[in-house]
Amino acid sequence: MELDLVDARWRKSTYSNGQGGCIDVADGCPGVMPVRDSKDPKGPVLVFPLEEWVSFVAAVRSGEFGDI
Numbered sequence: 001m002e003l004d005l006v007d008a009r010w011r012k013s014t015y016s017n018g019q020g021g022c023i024d025v026a027d028g029c030p031g032v033m034p035v036r037d038s039k040d041p042k043g044p045v046l047v048f049p050l051e052e053w054v055s056f057v058a059a060v061r062s063g064e065f066g067d068i
Contacts, residue, residue, distance in 0.1 A: 003047060005034055012038060 008026035013035075022038040033053035036045045048056070059065065 003029065003032065003034070005029075005045060008034060010036070010041070 005026060009028065010024040010026050013023045013025050024036050024038045024041065026034040026036075029047075031050050033048045033050055034045050035048065035053075037043055
């Protein structure tokens with residue numbers, strides 16, 4: 001699947017912090033969640049199926065991964 005992110009509207013994730021842990025996400029891509037390192041906006045993008053991204057965020061919120 002080819003995903004054109006040229007016009008994607010990136011936003012800083014609410015889980016980003018001021019200590020180097022910053023990611024950007026692009027909303028509005030049907031069925032997927034693109035994620036990139038905000039310190040390297042021209043670098044690689046990881047694209048997760050939306051269902052898996054939602055599960056991951058729920059696990060982070062519930063503390064499943066500890067203090068991250």
